[in-house]
Amino acid sequence: MxxxxxxxxxxxxxxxxxxxxxxxxxxxxxxxxxxxxxxxxxxxxxxxxxxxxxxxxxxxxxxxxxxxxxxxxxxxxxxxxxxxxxxxxxxxxxxxxxxxxxxxxxxxxxxxxxxxxxxxxxxxxxADTLPYLAALHENSPYEYLRLQGMTLKQGKTETFNGYSLQWWSEPQTKTTLFEVVSGYTAEERQRINQQLMGRLWLEVVGYYGCLAGGGVNFYHQTIKPLLMTPSVISVNIGTEYSCGGAYPDQNDVPLNLDAKTGKPLVLEDVLWVGEGKPLHYDELDGESDQSPDTFTAFSAYRSNEFAPWLVDQLSKLYPDQMTSDEDCAYSDVEPWRFLSWHFAENGIKLEPSFPHVAASCGYVEWSVLPYNLIKQHPGGVALQLP
The missing domain is CATH 2.40.128 (Lipocalin)
Structure with missing residues (x-):
């Protein structure tokens, strides 16, 4: 690798x-x-x-x-x-x-x-260059040149969900991620690890982008594997940062992968409640269609079809939690339009999105759609869900 x-x-x-x-x-x-x-x-x-x-x-x-x-x-x-x-x-x-x-x-x-x-x-x-670095070479040569000469430091090994993980870090930026070293076929591991190591280098680029913001900056990353099965992988990439803005901030951006192909999954690959063929829009995946027309269709679907449907489902599953906090207004569709998500043992965990002043509302433990419901509305990728 x-x-x-x-x-x-x-x-x-x-x-x-x-x-x-x-x-x-x-x-x-x-x-x-x-x-x-x-x-x-x-x-x-x-x-x-x-x-x-x-x-x-x-x-x-x-x-x-x-x-x-x-x-x-x-x-x-x-x-x-x-x-x-x-x-x-x-x-x-x-x-x-x-x-x-x-x-x-x-x-x-x-x-x-x-x-x-x-x-x-x-x-x-x-030919063996990571796809992410090959894309940088083609589209962002300045960033590609910035990475030249940087190497990764081998860290600890651990076992998670029965899979062996080897951790790596980039010493200058302290960014880190892991490779999977056993538990899948060699071909599957190669594809999965291309995504994981590509994401590590993406975080390195993000670190230097943050430093360019001016002021007193920091960029601290926390990586946590969430679920690994024969068919899907979820890893949370959490970042606390101050990049020249008015306030420090933090976010969690799970990386969800199809373990068979190694390709990143968007929510519409797993769950689709619209008409016609499921959309696939991923702003972090260079192979995704990122045209303005695709984003417009994606935004309309999330706003007009998905978010209202999701609020209805969550209100049936968790009626008390959806109405117990007036300050957070979980029963509104707005926080559920552009959310983050990941695979969990009992379903898909959904994290609502709130503005900075209400960021604490985004940390909820109950917002899970069970897999038996997900399977009634399959997305664009055939997956063997837990």
Whole structure:
């Protein structure tokens, strides 16, 4: 299984290879590699807006850039002014050159360092590359380059529901997840572990995205396996974070997998109460149809069909709990439209969604749809439910 990423030095050394491709991030964004002083950096620049970001390879943390043109010179201001502040910020002044930029970085104190950038080039990924990393290579080369040289550290082993798990962590970000090392066929384990390790690297990317928010930031992750059976897997990925917003926050995003195929499952794959073919919309799955039309149909289904049906079912199953707390208003459809869910031993556990000021309402223990009810309304994937 894939545990590390080849070093960035190797990437840059291959820049002139005949099989490498220039990195474009889409939407007018170009990706460059080079040096600031003696430090290797990766820089992403939107050629339309002049906005961008860069990181030192050693630290990987983003520094935001905002740009203007002064004649033939591109002037990039590094960092953001906090509200009410008027402090000097570092500047990068660049002149265009074939396939890149050349110029100087100047600190507010007058220190000057040379900057050399060239359009980044990247060789194709190998056949055994994790699907998530292959998608980053194609769609987010800046993030792909950020991960180069990072490796995972082997942790504890444990047994859960009769399956052996091997834990791994990324030391810099402290993000963690596990692989399944026994209990399924070798082919099933490979597909399952591709999803689990891909999700670990997604969390690493999320960590650095949080740091870019400015202010006093933190990003703490908790992983808990919830259920593993021959047909389905549920793992909770909980995150406490402060990413530059008004308040710290936390969320739980379960990862639900079809154990036979390794593919992520959305609720409509398991439970469908609408007409026609079940929808499949997953904003975290790059293979899912994420078009605006699909989201519109998904949103309409959740609002007009699923949530009213669910409130009706929960009101029959849990009449006291649905009406006992007026502040939380569980009998309203709104909290049940875009919820999180996972497989449990006795059914599908549903977690209602509330705004930050009422976040405590989202933590309920009783909101389970039993499997005998789920089986009356099968979703788009044939599953052997517990």
């Amino acid at each position: 894939f545990k590390g990423l080849f070093g960035l030095t190797g990437v840059v050394a291959l820049a002139c290879s005949t099989f490498s491709t220039v990195l474009w991030a889409g939407n007018g964004e170009r990706v460059y590699t080079g040096t600031l002083g003696k430090m290797p950096i990766v820089l992403e620049l939107n050629v339309n807006s002049g906005e961008g970001r860069y990181f030192y390879q050693k630290y990987r943390k983003d520094l935001v850039l905002s740009g203007t043109k002064e004649g033939e010179t591109l002037v990039l201001v590094e960092g953001n002014q906090r509200y009410g502040e008027d402090t000097a910020l570092p500047q990068i002044r660049l002149q265009d050159k074939p396939n890149g930029w050349s110029g100087e970085w100047t600190s507010p104190q007058g220190k000057v360092l040379k900057v050399e950038l060239q359009q980044a080039n990247l060789p194709p990924v190998s």
